[in-house]
Structure formats: C-alpha cells, structure tokens
Amino acid sequence: MSQLANYINAKRESKPILSMTHVVYGYPTVEESLTWMGTLLENGADFIEVQFPFSDPVADGPTIVAACHKALEQTLSVEQCLKDIGQLAKNYPESRLVLMSYLNPMYRYGLDKLVERCAEEGILGLILPDLPYEQAGGLRAACDKHGIDPVWLVTPVTPKDRMAFLASNAQGFLYCVARSGVTGNSNHEGEGAQTELQHYLASIKSDSSAPLGVGFGLRRREQIKELEGHADIAILGSALLDAYNQGGQETGIALFKELFSH
Amino acid sequence: MQSDNGYYGEFGGSYIPEILYSSQQQILNAYEEAKNDPAFIAELKQQWQEYSGRPTPLTFCKNLTEHFGGAQIYLKREDLNHSGAHKMNNVIGQGLLVKRMGKKRVIAETGAGQHGIATALVCARLGLECTIYMGAKDVKRQYPNVFWMEQLGATVVPVTEGSQTLRDALDEALRDWSSTHEDSHYLIGTTCGCAPFPEMVAFFQSVIGEEVKEQSKAQFGRYPDKLYACVGGGSNACGLFLPFVDDKDVEMVGVEAGGKGTKLGEHSIRLSHNLGTPGIAQGFASIFIQDDAGQLQETHSISAGLDYVGVSPIIAHLAKEGRINMTYAMDDEVVDACTLLLKNEGIIPALESSHALAGAFKDAPSMSKDTHIVINLSGRGDKDIFNVAKALQDPTFPDFLNDYLEDYEKDTLIKKTEKEA
Numbered sequence: 156m157s158q159l160a161n162y163i164n165a166k167r168e169s170k171p172i173l174s175m176t177h178v179v180y181g182y183p184t185v186e187e188s189l190t191w192m193g194t195l196l197e198n199g200a201d202f203i204e205v206q207f208p209f210s211d212p213v214a215d216g217p218t219i220v221a222a223c224h225k226a227l228e229q230t231l232s233v234e235q236c237l238k239d240i241g242q243l244a245k246n247y248p249e250s251r252l253v254l255m256s257y258l259n260p261m262y263r264y265g266l267d268k269l270v271e272r273c274a275e276e277g278i279l280g281l282i283l284p285d286l287p288y289e290q291a292g293g294l295r296a297a298c299d300k301h302g303i304d305p306v307w308l309v310t311p312v313t314p315k316d317r318m319a320f321l322a323s324n325a326q327g328f329l330y331c332v333a334r335s336g337v338t339g340n341s342n343h344e345g346e347g348a349q350t351e352l353q354h355y356l357a358s359i360k361s362d363s364s365a366p367l368g369v370g371f372g373l374r375r376r377e378q379i380k381e382l383e384g385h386a387d388i389a390i391l392g393s394a395l396l397d398a399y400n401q402g403g404q405e406t407g408i409a410l411f412k413e414l415f416s417h
Numbered sequence: 418m419q420s421d422n423g424y425y426g427e428f429g430g431s432y433i434p435e436i437l438y439s440s441q442q443q444i445l446n447a448y449e450e451a452k453n454d455p456a457f458i459a460e461l462k463q464q465w466q467e468y469s470g471r472p473t474p475l476t477f478c479k480n481l482t483e484h485f486g487g488a489q490i491y492l493k494r495e496d497l498n499h500s501g502a503h504k505m506n507n508v509i510g511q512g513l514l515v516k517r518m519g520k521k522r523v524i525a526e527t528g529a530g531q532h533g534i535a536t537a538l539v540c541a542r543l544g545l546e547c548t549i550y551m552g553a554k555d556v557k558r559q560y561p562n563v564f565w566m567e568q569l570g571a572t573v574v575p576v577t578e579g580s581q582t583l584r585d586a587l588d589e590a591l592r593d594w595s596s597t598h599e600d601s602h603y604l605i606g607t608t609c610g611c612a613p614f615p616e617m618v619a620f621f622q623s624v625i626g627e628e629v630k631e632q633s634k635a636q637f638g639r640y641p642d643k644l645y646a647c648v649g650g651g652s653n654a655c656g657l658f659l660p661f662v663d664d665k666d667v668e669m670v671g672v673e674a675g676g677k678g679t680k681l682g683e684h685s686i687r688l689s690h691n692l693g694t695p696g697i698a699q700g701f702a703s704i705f706i707q708d709d710a711g712q713l714q715e716t717h718s719i720s721a722g723l724d725y726v727g728v729s730p731i732i733a734h735l736a737k738e739g740r741i742n743m744t745y746a747m748d749d750e751v752v753d754a755c756t757l758l759l760k761n762e763g764i765i766p767a768l769e770s771s772h773a774l775a776g777a778f779k780d781a782p783s784m785s786k787d788t789h790i791v792i793n794l795s796g797r798g799d800k801d802i803f804n805v806a807k808a809l810q811d812p813t814f815p816d817f818l819n820d821y822l823e824d825y826e827k828d829t830l831i832k833k834t835e836k837e838a
C-alpha cells in the first residue's frame with residue numbers, strides 16, 4: 156500500500172476527518188509562504204498542498220490566480236521549492252506535504268527528475284490538474300519506481316465507467332472535486348446540477364479502496380462536518396487564502412481552527 | 418489532416434482539467450459523426466455560400482507582379498468573407514455543431530476581435546447566447562470590434578489578468594467552460610487547444626486550400642509553386658496549407674510576428690529561429706514562448722491576432738518535419754507591405770495578413786517569372802484603421818478624432834436636454 160494511504164488510514168483512527176491546507180509557494184514572498192506553511196503545521200494541519208505557481212493556472216479561480224501571478228513577480232525555481240518544502244517535511248514528521256502545480260513548469264523541470272527529487276525530499280504526493288491519467292504514462296512509471304503517489308481527480312460529471320476506472324487506479328488518495336468550475340469563488344456561475352455530495356462520495360467509495368479527499372468550494376464548518384464519515388480529507392484552498400489576504404496568518408489560522416479544531 | 422489520437426508527432430494531445438472530460442468527449446463524438454454526415458457537410462457548404470459568400474476569389478495582382486518583376490502573385494481573398502476574415506469559416510462550422518449538440522450558449526476567446534465578431538454574428542443568427550473573452554489590452558487596441566460584438570448582443574468580458582492578451586482570454590474562456598460545460602460550447606477560434614479542436618478547426622478552414630486547388634488549376638493551369646500565410650494560432654495557415662500537404666512540389670511558408678525585435682517580450686516568434694521551446698499549456702503540447710522555468714512569457718505584435726504565446730500543434734509538427742518553412746516579419750515591414758498592397762492593388766489588408774504579404778514580398782523579386790505564388794489574405798484591414806493611421810503618423814487623423822469627440826459630446830448634451838425638457 157502507498158505511504159500516503161497508510162498515513163491517512165493510521166491518522167484517521169483518531170480523527171474523523173483530516174485537514175489539507177493549500178498554500179501558494181512564493182506568495183507573497185518565498186520566505187513568508189514558508190513561514191505560513193510552518194504556522195499551519197504548528198497548528199496541526201495534517202497536510203499542506205503546496206502550489207508551485209504557473210503563469211496560466213486554468214483550473215483556478217481569481218483568488219489563487221492573483222496569488223500565483225503575484226508570486227511570479229519573483230523568479231521561482233522548482234528545485235528551490237522542493238528543497239524548501241522538503242525541509243518542512245523533515246521538521247514536521249507528523250504531517251505530510253504534497254506538491255500541486257500545472258504540467259508545464261514540471262515538464263520543463265523534467266518529470267522523471269521531479270519524481271526522484273520528491274522521493275528524496277519526502278514529498279509523497281503530486282497533483283497536476285491538467286495532466287489526465289491517459290496522458291501520464293511516463294509520470295506514472297516514475298512514481299511507481301520511487302513510491303510517490305500521483306493524485307487523480309474525479310468530478311461530479313465524471314462518467315460512471317471512467318469514475319470506476321480512476322477510482323480503482325487511485326493511489327495515495329483520490330481528489331474528489333465537489334462541484335463544477337474552478338477553485339474558490341468564481342467569476343463564472345456554475346449551472347451544473349447541485350450534486351448531492353454524500354451520494355456522490357458514496358458512489359466513489361464503492362469503486363475505490365483509496366482514501367478520499369474533497370475540495371473546491373469548502374469554506375464553512377458545516378461543510379466539513381457533513382463530510383465526516385464520507386471522506387477522509389477536507390481540502391481548504393481559496394477560503395484560507397481569502398482569510399489570509401484579509402487579515403494575514405492570524406485570520407488564516409482562526410479560520411483553520413474554526414473548521415478543524417473540534 | 419488526420420491526427421494520431423489527437424497528436425501530430427509529439428505535439429497536440431489533450432491536457433485539460435478532469436471536469437471538462439465529458440464535454441470534450443461530446444465534441445469529439447459530435448465532430449466525428451458530423452464530418453461523416455453528408456447532410457451536415459451539405460448544410461455547411463450552403464451556409465458558407467449563403468452567409469459568408471464563398472467561394473472567395475483568387476485574385477491576380479498584376480501591378481505588384483510587375484513591381485517586383487519576379488513571381489506571379491495571387492491573393493486568396495479570405496478578406497471577402499462575411500465579417501472580413503477567414504475566422505467565419507470555422508465559426509459557421511462549429512455553430513452548426515453547437516446546434517447539433519443542442520447547446521444554448523457559446524464561449525469564445527478573441528485577440529484581434531475578428532473571431533469574436535464572427536462568433537457574435539453566428540450566435541445572433543442561430544439564437545445562441547454568447548460570451549466573448551478578450552484581453553483588456555486587446556479591448557483597447559480593437560475597440561471598434563468590441564462595439565460591434567456588443568451591438569450584436571454578445572457579452573464582452575475584458576480579461577485583466579496576466580498579460581491581458583489572447584493567451585489570458587483563452588485561460589478565462591477555459592475557466593468559464595469548466596463551470597458551464599453542460600450548456601455551453603467553447604468555440605475556439607484557431608487550431609490550438611485540446612483535441613479535437615486543432616483538427617476540427619483545420620478541417621473547417623481547409624475550404625481555403627481546397628478552393629485554391631480548383632482556382633489555380635482553372636486560372637493558371639496547375640497548383641501554385643509556393644504558398645504564404647501568417648501564423649498566429651495557425652488556422653488560416655492550416656486552411657491554406659493542409660490540402661496541399663501531400664503535394665510535395667508545393668512549398669509553404671508561415672510568417673510569424675517579429676514585432677519590434679527578437680528580444681523576449683518584443684515579438685511573437687515561436688517557431689522560426691527557435692525562439693520558442695516545447696511546452697504543454699492551454700490544453701495542448703506545442704512550442705511556446707516561455708522562460709527556463711516553464712512560465713509563459715509576454716509577446717508583442719502590431720497585430721493583435723498574431724500576438725499569441727503558443728502555436729498550432731499541426732504547424733509546430735509540420736515545421737519540425739521541414740514541410741513548412743517558418744519566417745517572420747517586423748512591425749515596420751508589415752506596415753510597408755500593407756501600404757504597397759493598398760497603393761498597387763486597391764485592397765486593404767488586415768495587419769495580420771500583411772505579415773504574409775511582407776514574407777512573400779521579400780522572396781518575390783528573386784523568383785523566376787514562371788513561378789506562381791499564393792498569399793493568404795486572411796482578413797481585411799478596416800478594423801486596423803486607428804493602428805495604421807498611428808503607424809503612418811497620418812497628420813490629419815488626430816483632428817478627425819478631436820472633431821468627432823466634440824461632435825459626440827455636443828450630441829450627447831442635446832439628447833440629454835431634449836430628454837429633460
């Protein structure tokens with residue numbers, strides 16, 4: 156079994172749901188983003204999803220897009236990011252860091268090298284939302300070799316047979332997108348049917364032995380509460396960034412505690 | 418040109434968020450069915466003819482041919498399409514596909530505004546809701562097109578993120594599509610994006626080259642020796658070139674926007690002189706202008722329609738194979754080429770198309786008199802009136818603008834007092 160799945164299953168014995176908090180590497184500066192990750196880890200975040208910025212983040216909404224563009228006013232290096240967050244992984248062995256980005260910066264860095272370096276730095280999961288399973292043959296082979304989990308996404312409109320396929324191939328955890336659209340409060344009104352989240356999760360569960368993470372649009376305590384018993388990880392992205400933008404780390408941590416310290 | 422499962426050599430493919438999977442499959446299937454359905458093809462041809470005025474002529478340029486004293490110069494007159502550019506060929510095709518799929522709303526990105534206009538026109542005709550994303554910089558550069566899109570009932574959304582040009586408009590259109598995929602079709606305007614868009618747009622544009630095949634045979638008894646097209650996303654170039662791809666004697670030249678120079682940020686040269694590098698972004702693998710870390714970079718061109726960071730995977734592949742020669746033309750050469758056509762042939766070309774002219778004019782004098790070249794005149798230049806006036810430093814244009822503004826304000830005031838009275 157995967158190292159991430161083992162970690163999730165073990166931790167779930169004492170917690171109804173685990174937290175994954177999202178941070179944009181380099182926003183507003185590299186130094187500050189690392190301190191912010193440290194604060195979240197100090198406060199018991201089970202996971203940090205570290206987003207390495209890309210100039211054209213098509214799966215993200217305005218909050219995260221703006222943060223990525225701000226971060227890219229500096230020159231950011233994938234290698235330095237891996238070193239920096241690898242250090243955090245060592246300093247906080249009770250938590251896990253996973254790397255999220257878009258394909259292009261990772262492709263330019265070299266996918267084989269990326270996976271190898273992740274393994275060296277103890278970064279056990281990789282999320283690349285614009286890399287579908289079918290196009291990821293090379294990456295999957297490298298991940299198998301180094302014991303890293305590529306995290307696949309499923310959505311409320313994923314067809315049934317594809318859902319079964321992705322769920323049965325899930326490694327580490329399966330990222331269940333809660334609704335149509337991009338991350339956070341969007342410029343675009345999603346008009347898709349408001350899926351019954353619990354029903355959706357139950358149907359995924361029947362196909363998957365991997366733990367389930369749920370993200371997109373989570374911002375209130377009731378939403379997290381409703382996920383308990385149906386999912387293993389609640390992923391907090393834009394809402395945390397909105398809080399952070401509003402009142403810095405203090406406001407960010409207050410939101411984190413409100414959602415998870417119960 | 419048939420792709421290999423969405424790929425052209427190492428380029429193309431489908432790199433999109435999972436949320437778009439079903440919609441993309443729907444387009445793939447609808448397109449496969451439609452292109453093999455004689456009724457669809459008949460309807461397409463009828464709409465091309467009735468609505469856009471196809472076939473467009475192949476015009477011999479007697480004066481320019483004499484001026485250069487070399488190759489026999491012909492223009493494929495895509496400027497004579499309804500809406501004034503080749504963009505209409507594709508929009509008519511995809512519009513019929515939208516109807517076939519039963520969707521109610523269309524999303525599109527636009528650079529110069531030509532694709533936006535064509536989309537807004539067809540949506541008005543087909544009774545479809547229409548949202549156009551346009552970089553905030555392009556909204557400024559091409560305001561007359563924005564005005565008409567809105568008059569046609571489209572919603573134009575200026576994109577203020579990133580470089581505020583075509584690439585950001587494309588990102589934002591993809592984000593909209595991710596939210597609205599159930600009712601909306603993303604009507605991409607060029608041979609880029611995820612499969613099957615490059616193949617599908619090239620299919621709809623190939624009418625250009627198919628017509629040139631017939632017209633060249635009829636007008637000078639054989640196929641042209643050399644073809645020229647400007648390359649933004651690559652759709653007018655694919656349209657002219659692909660029908661000739663297996664005719665090995667026909668040479669092809671793609672002309673990119675050299676802008677103000679070859680320094681990063683001053684041009685949109687992706688393929689010639691290896692200024693771009695392999696990348697995977699905006700749904701497809703191709704050659705992009707990017708830095709070492711894989712961040713897409715700013716581009717420039719005097720023509721908004723060529724100001725794009727990536728390029729069609731089909732063109733990237735054919736350029737790599739050596740089937741197409743890529744070159745570029747600088748902003749000032751483009752304005753000169755535009756002027757030359759105006760004065761000699763009485764045709765007003767779009768600045769995009771003037772790149773193809775500039776590329777061909779460089780070669781024409783040294784070519785023998787029995788060679789025939791065809792330049793794709795992808796669009797007409799009326800939309801560029803403000804930019805060309807500025808580039809030529811026309812001394813009376815500012816007076817016109819001042820007078821217009823004064824008159825406009827006076828008129829507004831009169832209407833206001835009439836209302837109050």
Ligand SMILES: Cc1ncc(COP(=O)(O)O)c(C=O)c1O
Nearest residue numbers: 531649650651652653722769796
């Ligand atoms: C007249 C004209 N020509 C060319 C282009 C470039 O696009 P493509 O390379 O897809 O033909 C545009 C784009 O807006 C255009 O308006």
